[in-house]
Amino acid sequence: xxxxxxxxxxxxxxxxxxxxxxxxxxxxxxxxxxxxxxxxxxxxxxxxxxxxxxxxxxxxxxxxxxxxxxxxxxxxxxxxxxxxxxxxxxxxxxxxxxxxxxxxxxxxxxxxxxxxxxxxxxxxxxxxxxxxxxxxxxxxxxxxxxxxxxxxxxxxxxxxxxxxxxxxxxxxxxxxxxxxxxxxxxxxxxxxxxxxxxxxxxxxxxxxxxxxxxxxxxxxxxxxxxxxxxxxxxxxxxxxxxxxxxxxxxxxxxxxxxxxxxxxxxxxxxxxxxxxxxxxxxxxxxxxxxxxxxxxxxxxxxxxxxxxxxxxxxxxxxxxxxxxxxxxxxxxxxxxxxxxxxxxxxxxxxxxxxxxxxxxxxxxxxxxxxxxxxxxxxxxxxxxxxxxxxxxxxxxxxxxxxxxxxxxxxxxxxxxxxxxxxxxxxxxxxxxxxxxxxxxxxxxxxxxxxxxxxxxxxxxxxxxxxxxxxxxxxxxxxxxxxxxxxxxxxxxxxxxxxxxxxxxxxxxxxxxxxxxxxxxxxxxxxx
Numbered sequence: 001x002x003x004x005x006x007x008x009x010x011x012x013x014x015x016x017x018x019x020x021x022x023x024x025x026x027x028x029x030x031x032x033x034x035x036x037x038x039x040x041x042x043x044x045x046x047x048x049x050x051x052x053x054x055x056x057x058x059x060x061x062x063x064x065x066x067x068x069x070x071x072x073x074x075x076x077x078x079x080x081x082x083x084x085x086x087x088x089x090x091x092x093x094x095x096x097x098x099x100x101x102x103x104x105x106x107x108x109x110x111x112x113x114x115x116x117x118x119x120x121x122x123x124x125x126x127x128x129x130x131x132x133x134x135x136x137x138x139x140x141x142x143x144x145x146x147x148x149x150x151x152x153x154x155x156x157x158x159x160x161x162x163x164x165x166x167x168x169x170x171x172x173x174x175x176x177x178x179x180x181x182x183x184x185x186x187x188x189x190x191x192x193x194x195x196x197x198x199x200x201x202x203x204x205x206x207x208x209x210x211x212x213x214x215x216x217x218x219x220x221x222x223x224x225x226x227x228x229x230x231x232x233x234x235x236x237x238x239x240x241x242x243x244x245x246x247x248x249x250x251x252x253x254x255x256x257x258x259x260x261x262x263x264x265x266x267x268x269x270x271x272x273x274x275x276x277x278x279x280x281x282x283x284x285x286x287x288x289x290x291x292x293x294x295x296x297x298x299x300x301x302x303x304x305x306x307x308x309x310x311x312x313x314x315x316x317x318x319x320x321x322x323x324x325x326x327x328x329x330x331x332x333x334x335x336x337x338x339x340x341x342x343x344x345x346x347x348x349x350x351x352x353x354x355x356x357x358x359x360x361x362x363x364x365x366x367x368x369x370x371x372x373x374x375x376x377x378x379x380x381x382x383x384x385x386x387x388x389x390x391x392x393x394x395x396x397x398x399x400x401x402x403x404x405x406x407x408x409x410x411x412x413x414x415x416x417x418x419x420x421x422x423x424x425x426x427x428x429x430x431x432x433x434x435x436x437x438x439x440x441x442x443x444x445x446x447x448x449x450x451x452x453x454x455x456x457x458x459x460x461x462x463x464x465x466x467x468x469x470x471x472x473x474x475x476x477x478x479x480x481x482x483x484x485x486x487x488x489x490x491x492x493x494x495x496x497x498x499x500x501x502x503x504x505x506x507x508x509x510x511x512x513x514x515x516x517x518x519x520x521x522x523x524x525x526x527x
Contacts, residue, residue, distance in 0.1 A: 014128055014247070014347070018218060021245050021345055021443075031444045039447040040432070047429045057419045066408050066419070066518055070426075073401055078430065080394065085437055088270035095274060096340065103229035111232040113209040116146045116224070117290065119195045121153040121188050122215030127162050129216055129347050134163055136219035138171045144224050149177045151199065153191035156182075159215070189321050193303035196293055208290035212325070213344070217284045220245075220343035227287050227342050238334035239325075241269070241278055241286040243343040245443075250350025250357075256448050257358065257456065258348065266340065266441040273338040277388045281329070281336065283322035285344040292329065301328045307371050309471060311495055318474035320368030327372055333383060360475060362463040369395060370468055399464035400510070402457050407514050414520040427454055469503045 058067045118137060122130065141148045154160050160180050167178050181198055183191040192212070199210070209228055223242065231237055246262055248255040272278050281288075292298050305317045305324040317324065329336060350357050373392050381389035409423035431450035438453075439445045467473075472495075515521035 014132060017247050018132065018345060021220075021247065025443055031439060031442070033444070036445045036447060040445065043428075043432060043447065043450075047425060047432070050425050051429075054421065054425070055418070057416055057422055060416050060419060062415050062519060063412055063419055066412060069517075070405055070408060070423070073404060074426075074430070077398070077401065078434075081434065084268055084271040087274045088267045091270040091274040092340070096270075099230070099233070099337075100341065102233040103226070106232040107225055107229040111229070112144070112146055113207070113228055113231070114147075114205060115208045116141075116148045116211065116228065117151060117199055117204060117208055117293075118148060118211045118213065119151045119153070119192065119199070120213050120215055121191045121195075122159045122163075123155050123188075124158055125215045126347075126349065129218075130159060130162050131166050132218050132347075133215060134166050135170065136223075138167070138174060138176065140219055140222070140224040141171075141174055141176050144228075145175075146224065146228070147175045149179060149202075151179050151181065151195045153181050153183055153188075153195050155191075187318065189302055189305070189317070189324075192321055193299055196299045196302070199290075200294055200299075204290050204294060206289070206291040206294060210288045210290050210293045212281075212283060212286045212288065212322075214284050214346075216347045218345040218347065219285075220345060223285070223342045223344060227339055230337065230339060231287070231289065234335075236335045237289075237337060238292065238332075239281055239286060239288045239329055239336045240339055241280070241282045241336075242284075242339050243269075243341070244282070244284055244346055245343055246346045246348060248348045248350060250348065251354040253448065253452070254348075254350055254354045254358065256446055257452050259442060259446070260435075260438065260449050260452055260456070263438045263441040267438065269338040270340060272388060272391065273336075275385045275387045276335045276337060277330075277385050278326070278336050278338055279388070279391060280322050281326045284346055286322065286325070288325070292332075292334075295328075298325070298328050301325070307375075307471065311498055312472040315472040317368070317371060319364050320372065323368045323372040327376060330376060330379065330384060359459065359463065362460050363467060363473075363475065366460065366464045367467045367471065367474060370464065371471055399461045399468075402461035403465070403510070404514065406458060407511060408518060411511075411515050411518045411520045415518060465507070466503065469499045469506075 057063070120133075125133075137150065152160070152163060160182075163178070163180075167176075171178075179198065181191070181194050183194055204210075209231060211227075227240060227242060230240055243266060244262055246255070246258040248258055269278060301324045302321050305320075305327075306314055307317070308314050326336075373395055376384060377389065377392050377396075379389075384392070405423070405427075409420055412419040412423070428450055431453045435446075435449040435453060438449065512521065516523055
């Protein structure tokens with residue numbers, strides 16, 4: 001148990017951080033401090049000098065074909081990235097303002113959902129975080145005057161007591177009902193399923209709204225107004241997800257990495273929302289029409305979503321409930337959107353190795369994406385939407401194309417060592433240019449982002465390649481170290497051996513083919 005002074009210091013620091021993040025996002029040059037401006041000027045100056053004065057080996061006769069491949073991949077990948085950037089701007093400048101105006105008009109006219117249902121799961125959360133989460137919910141219920149039921153899925157009395165004490169103290173005057181459901185089976189999915197079945201028994205109506213959220217997501221300003229009003233303004237809208245900011249208690253570089261990923265998320269979400277779809281209904285905060293929540297298929301998809309695989313057989317998904325809800329709505333051709341001005345604050349506590357946590361997150365995120373991507377692609381572009389369908393296909397292509405460039409660069413050492421330096425210059429320059437665009441979706445500029453972005457891409461691609469051969473292997477450290485796919489039976493050992501064989505032979509063939517292409521390895525005379 002933490003000492004009282006330590007708890008107080010944590011709560012004070014948390015309150016200060018939330019107050020800072022809930023303020024207006026700096027615009028334009030306000031994001032750049034003098035130090036950051038000087039750092040980027042020096043970096044760009046060094047890169048420019050290196051390009052001018054370093055001998056050009058990109059057109060080395062023995063490696064001209066490598067330059068063409070790297071250039072072609074660069075045009076494709078950066079062209080696709082800039083396509084998202086342009087679509088995000090179109091959404092922000094032309095589509096979103098009209099959506100917000102219509103929603104505000106409906107809200108000002110007095111429209112409110114008949115009842116709001118908030119389902120939240122929590123598992124031995126830090127008390128200070130739990131109090132901030134519940135406090136943010138109650139404050140907005142009071143402000144908007146929406147009759148609300150809070151459905152809290154817990155695993156022990158620990159979280160229940162903290163929430164009960166807080167609600168009794170601060171919510172006696174609210175039209176808000178608090179319902180606890182203690183899960184009798186392990187896993188977040190079963191907890192959510194239990195909550196949804198309890199909602200059905202209580203008589204939830206199809207025109208109610210249901211919020212799915214996590215126990216570490218604190219509401220920003222006017223989240224309930226900004227999200228609920230979208231459903232009043234658009235009868236066809238079936239689900240939405242919101243903007244997120246991250247607060248990280250851990251290594252500084254993890255905070256920078258997470259901030260960069262959330263900036264990427266904002267850009268991508270706006271691009272996807274232009275097609276009235278998103279690629280995930282984020283579990284941190286998403287809102288649904290209750291019509292879907294009362295559907296038994298929807299509930300079973302969350303409780304027992306699974307994949308039938310030729311090697312691993314049938315296995316259930318451990319995490320990724322947000323992908324399951326998304327896939328269900330995708331099959332219904334449902335309209336979904338992203339609300340950029342409604343923000344929730346995610347609180348991450350990193351214990352132990354930051355690098356290990358980073359890889360664990362990648363394994364969970366990438367596994368969820370690969371497990372759901374295949375079946376979503378199988379629905380076809382007519383059901384999914386052509387642009388969103390291609391985004392799903394591109395996710396599977398990108399994990400290999402991302403590894404082509406660094407592999408070719410390393411292999412050129414055996415032909416023309418100086419070529420590697422040109423590749424490094426190009427990597428830093430290209431990622432710096434990308435980050436200059438990403439800073440538009442961030443609170444401030446960060447000199448570490450170009451380097452973090454590249455390592456993020458390489459590690460993510462490597463983890464995806466591993467996971468595509470090990471889809472049943474799942475681990476979720478912040479839900480009580482849940483694991484799956486790690487059995488010790490003879491069948492499990494055989495499956496793991498086959499998966500490892502596939503991984504090793506595929507990667508070997510990948511590297512060998514590139515080595516032959518570069519000229520670092522000669523084929524036998526027979527070929």
